[in-house]
Amino acid sequence: MIEVCDLCKAFTVRERRSTFALRASTRNVVAVDRVSFTAHDGEVTGLLGPNGAGKTTTLRMLSTLLTPDAGQARIDGADVASEQPRVRRSLGVLGDAKGLYWRLSARENIAYFGRLHGLAAPQAARRADQLIDELGLAALAERPTQGFSQGERMKVAIARALVHNPQTVLLDEPTNGLDIMATRSMRELIRGLRAAGKCVLFSSHIMQEVAALCDRIVIIDRGRVVFNGTPSEILAASGKRSLEDAFVQLIGSEEGLFA
């Protein structure tokens, strides 16, 4: 279970007002502004918002890669700021950069992460076998990941995120750049995680993606939660007939509506 309460994060950025400005000035960019929501076990929760809404920043704070400026977040009761080792053990994370070790084979990438998570070598190897089988990676398993297609890389990255069998899974735009078949298999995988009772939080800027999968949708825009509820609650609250229309009304723009 993920509990987020009034989470905030701002970045100080340097900018030159004009080409002729002698010095850069600094400005505060508020990326996440008092975000609160809860994501439950056995459910898929979608974090939906246009580019720049604050999705990645929120997920990075949950995965302990960034320290929140204010507010709190807990993963199964463990605080992301003060109990980082506990949080990291219970989380599987697919970040927005899906960097793999390109000299290592798919199998080695997965097993290596198992070792980093503290699995013994035979256990990491067994788990890699299992994930290769579940994700249909057998034909690729012994190839170095250099030269893998986007969908193939995504599968390996997902396997790597799941190697220690985490209870909570954070996926940052897991279907970005995937073709229809790869998107379908990613959806199947996410449904499988839900059926196994996992808590899945995934971000997307595509309404249809979220609508197809989620039990609960948290819509964020410019760092703020503008809606939090089930798809039918979104429809009821907006008085619109389609989720697309409801989304456009909530964020006041059509940005990010379509793939």
Ligand SMILES: Nc1ncnc2c1ncn2[C@@H]1O[C@H](COP(=O)(O)OP(=O)(O)O)[C@@H](O)[C@H]1O
């Ligand atoms: N490291 C950073 N330094 C400066 N600004 C950042 C940084 N990370 C994110 N931002 C800014 O914070 C806002 C939210 O970004 P992000 O969380 O990546 O959005 P999303 O993932 O929803 O597209 C954007 O305005 C972005 O430019």
Ligand SMILES: [Mg+2]
């Ligand atoms: Mg992002």
